[in-house]
Amino acid sequence: MAATKICPASELISAGKKVVSIDGVEVGIFHLQGEFYAWHNRCPHQGGPVCQGRMFNLVEEVVDENRCSHGRRFNDERLNIVCPWHGTEFDIKTGKSTGAQRWMLRPAKVFVEEGQVILDV
Numbered sequence: 001m002a003a004t005k006i007c008p009a010s011e012l013i014s015a016g017k018k019v020v021s022i023d024g025v026e027v028g029i030f031h032l033q034g035e036f037y038a039w040h041n042r043c044p045h046q047g048g049p050v051c052q053g054r055m056f057n058l059v060e061e062v063v064d065e066n067r068c069s070h071g072r073r074f075n076d077e078r079l080n081i082v083c084p085w086h087g088t089e090f091d092i093k094t095g096k097s098t099g100a101q102r103w104m105l106r107p108a109k110v111f112v113e114e115g116q117v118i119l120d121v
């Protein structure tokens, strides 16, 4: 399939996420910390529309050297997308599931050329 012009990069930078369909292939494009990422909109669990899920920062438990918990905090560096069907979370930068490590989103090629986001699926 050929590369397809999606939108101005500035539009995706301000929106943070856009799900598109090109010849029946759905892909989610994300902008995070200055980089673009694109994943096929099909969850490896049971095929749910994973890219249409909500996005949340990774939740971490704060544990000291004595293995005592001091509650939870959001990790500002790691953003996950949550599949709307069963709640599996995926790291937007790597596509890896944060729970079931064997699950991974299928990547699509995305880049910016002359200020336009280009997708090659």
Ligand code: FES
Pocket (backbone or CB within 6 Å): 043, 044, 045, 046, 047, 048, 049, 050, 083, 084, 085, 086, 087, 088
């Ligand atoms: S289909 Fe995505 S978590 Fe089940």
